[in-house]
Amino acid sequence: MYTGRMIRKGFLHIIMLFLLMSGMPNILTASDLSDATAMRQKCEEEYRALEITVKNFGNPFVLRRYEDAGVMLKEAKLCLAQSRYKDAMDIYKKYMVLNNQIYKDISVDYINRAETMYNNTAKELVDYYDNEKVSHYFRLAKQNVDDAKKAASANNYKLAIDLCRNSKKYSIESYRIAGQPVPDKYKKDISDNNKELYRE
Structure with a gap:
């Protein structure tokens, strides 16, 4: 009787182990899906954040890279739709490298x-240099460039x-403090400073 109980207990352990192991692929798949979904959210947020910066002041090379980045995100999304989570993660990792490179390139401009x-x-505005606030804004504009x-x-x-x-904000404000109109050539900068797309 004791032996029979031991056999049944051992059999139950085997069944439980089998069920656990058979469920592991699903657990891994759920984890991969969660990781890929989180990475998708991060990458798409980064892409949206880049839009104003790139479209306002991106040179043709930067604009082309931004388009390439958009294509990569669509490819990764397709991988998610096809449950190819690891492939999606690989693309998202490559996207983040490209995203950083775009920031690097456009920061120069x-x-x-x-x-x-x-x-x-x-x-x-050199004639207004003796205005204390104007000269102060000159210094702040220069300091921010140096810090950049x-x-x-x-x-x-x-x-x-x-x-x-x-x-650029301090440079633009210098005109206003001096009582001078801000040149039209800086309209795009005003929009960009407000995190808005410039429209002609």
């Missing part, structure tokens, strides 16, 4: 534009772009 704006503003260069050197390209926007 932002720094150049912010520096050009600062220099042009200083020349155009440091951020880019440290591979913090998003911060570099934000600092460039700050610099």
Whole structure:
């Protein structure tokens, strides 16, 4: 009787082990789906965040890379629809590398534009330099450009772009403080500073 009980107990253990092992692929699939879904959300948020930056000031090379990034996200989405979660993850990882490269490339254009704006503003408003607030804004515009260069050197390209926007904001405000109209050539920068797409 004791032996029979042991046999039944052993048999039950085998059945439980079999059920556990047969359920493991589903557990792994659920985990892969969860990881891929979270990565999709992150990548698509990054893509949307890039749109204004790229469309306002992206050069043709950057714009083409942004289009390539959009294609990658569609491919990854298709992999999710086909339950190819690991393939989707591979694409999302490649997307994040490209996303960072786009930020790197466009940060160069932002720094150049912010520096050009600062220099042009200083020349155009030099007669107002003795206005304490105008001269203070000149310094802030220059400081933000310098900080943007440091951020880019440290591979913090998003911060570099934000600092460039700050610099351009101070350059633009210098005209208003001086009682001068802001040149039309900076309309796009005003939209960009407000995180808006510029429309002609």
